[in-house]
Amino acid sequence: xxxxxxxxxxxxxxxxxxxxxxxxxxxxxxxxxxxxxxxxxxxxxxxxxxxxxxxxxxxxxxxxxxxxxxxxxxxxxxxxxxxxxxxxxxxxxxxxxxxxxxxxxxxxxxxxxxxxxxxxxxxxxxxxxxxxxxxxxxxxxxxxxxxxxxxxxxxxxxxxxxxxxxxxxxxxxxxxxxxxxxxxxxxxxxxxxxxxxxxxxxxxxxxxxxxxxxxxxxxxxxxxxxxxxxxxxxxxxxxxxxxxxxxxxxxxxxxxxxxxxxxxxxxxxxxxx
Numbered sequence: 258x259x260x261x262x263x264x265x266x267x268x269x270x271x272x273x274x275x276x277x278x279x280x281x282x283x284x285x286x287x288x289x290x291x292x293x294x295x296x297x298x299x300x301x302x303x304x305x306x307x308x309x310x311x312x313x314x315x316x317x318x319x320x321x322x323x324x325x326x327x328x329x330x331x332x333x334x335x336x337x338x339x340x341x342x343x344x345x346x347x348x349x350x351x352x353x354x355x356x357x358x359x360x361x362x363x364x365x366x367x368x369x370x371x372x373x374x375x376x377x378x379x380x381x382x383x384x385x386x387x388x389x390x391x392x393x394x395x396x397x398x399x400x401x402x403x404x405x406x407x408x409x410x411x412x413x414x415x416x417x418x419x420x421x422x423x424x425x426x427x428x429x430x431x432x433x434x435x436x437x438x439x440x441x442x443x444x445x446x447x448x449x450x451x452x453x454x455x456x457x458x459x460x461x462x463x464x465x466x467x468x469x470x471x472x473x474x475x476x477x478x479x480x481x482x483x484x485x486x487x488x489x490x491x492x493x494x495x496x497x498x499x500x501x502x503x504x505x506x507x508x509x510x511x512x513x514x515x516x517x518x519x520x521x522x523x524x525x526x527x528x529x530x
Contacts, residue, residue, distance in 0.1 A: 275312060275321045282308035283325055286344070290328040295348055302346045302356065305329075309342070309358075310370070317366035334412055335403040338362055343373070343397045343416065350422040354378075355395025359440055371440055377418070384460040388442045394462065396428040402477045402484065406516030409433065411446070413484070413518070415476060420466070423500035427475040429484065429511075429518075430462035447511070449520035453496045454489050463511075463518075465489065466499040473504050481527050483510040484518065 285308065288301035312318060319340065323331050333340045343357035357373035375395030377383060383394045396416030404411050411431050418426040431446045443461035451457065456464050465486055467473045473487040487504035495501055510524035 272321070275315055275318060278308065278312035278315070279321075279323055279325055282312070286326045286328050289344060289346055298346055299348075302344075306356065313360060313370060314368050318368070319360060319362050319366070330397050330399060330416075332398055332401050334401055336410065338410070341398060341401070341414075343395075345395070345397050345419060347419070352378075352421065353419045355393075355397060355418060357393070357395070357398075359390065361438070384443075384456040384462050384464060387444055387461060390440050390442075393442060394428065394430070396426075400477055404513045411516075413477075414442075415484070423469055424466050424502075425469055425471070425473075427465045427467075427473065427486075428462060429464075429475060429486075431518075446517050448517055449511075454502065467502040467504070468492070468500050471503045473502075474508070483512055483521060483524060483527070485510045485524060485528075 282305050285301040285305035289298055289305060292298045292301055322333075323329065328344060330343045331340060339359050339361045341357060341359050343355060345353050345355045347353050355373075355375045355377075359371040359373065361369040361371070363369050371390040373390050373393045373395070376388070376392035377395050379392075380394075388394060396414070396418050398414050398416035400415040402413040402415070404413065411433050413429060413431050416428050418428065420426045430443050433441050433444065435441055445459060445461060447458075447460050447463050449455060449458070465473055465475050467487075467489055473489060475484070475486040477484050485508045488507045488509050489502040490496075490505045491498065491501045492503055493501050508524055508528060510521040510527075511518035512521040513519075
């Protein structure tokens, strides 16, 4: 029993060390979001990123959740195969950039990390292609839904992007890992009736863009095993103007079926039960 205890102590990261490193970057994490000047926000982002990577190099850091970093999203996959950090930096009210990294679980406690590089500003059609961590469509993730198909795991990421001064985006896309274990974002996972609000088909990731502060819902409801999202309408009758879209008060939904998120027409009846 004593030898087992010593072995476990050697395998696990020292909580005090990680706690100390976390305390050292907590101020930078706060300044990324709250510093009044752009130069200070981007400087804080650089220092935070450097400090986070240094902390993650601690052996067996995967189990440490960095709970005190309130401005940074840190989510574990339901099967604990990876965790994903995401956050955003505001240049001004018209431009936001997302940052992030995926830390893989490793049996020997060494660091395996995929940094995420936001490529959003360099694409005119963010829903048209499968992407890697090097040309990621940025989002700050708030939920992960794990599904399987043909014995392969798929992780649906739900996140937001403050986008600009007029509109906010919420993203839904499927993360998978290829034969080399590298992350791939997006794919032919969506089927829904086309309209003038949703992304045109084929869409390899799904986006809701709506009026700033409108608070349109997009999230997973485990009790009915659906991803539900707000039905949007235009305030001025111009749905192509995304800044005019607001929730109508009803919902639409996707259901995972045969390896795809299929549009579900029965959601209102399910929600009324």
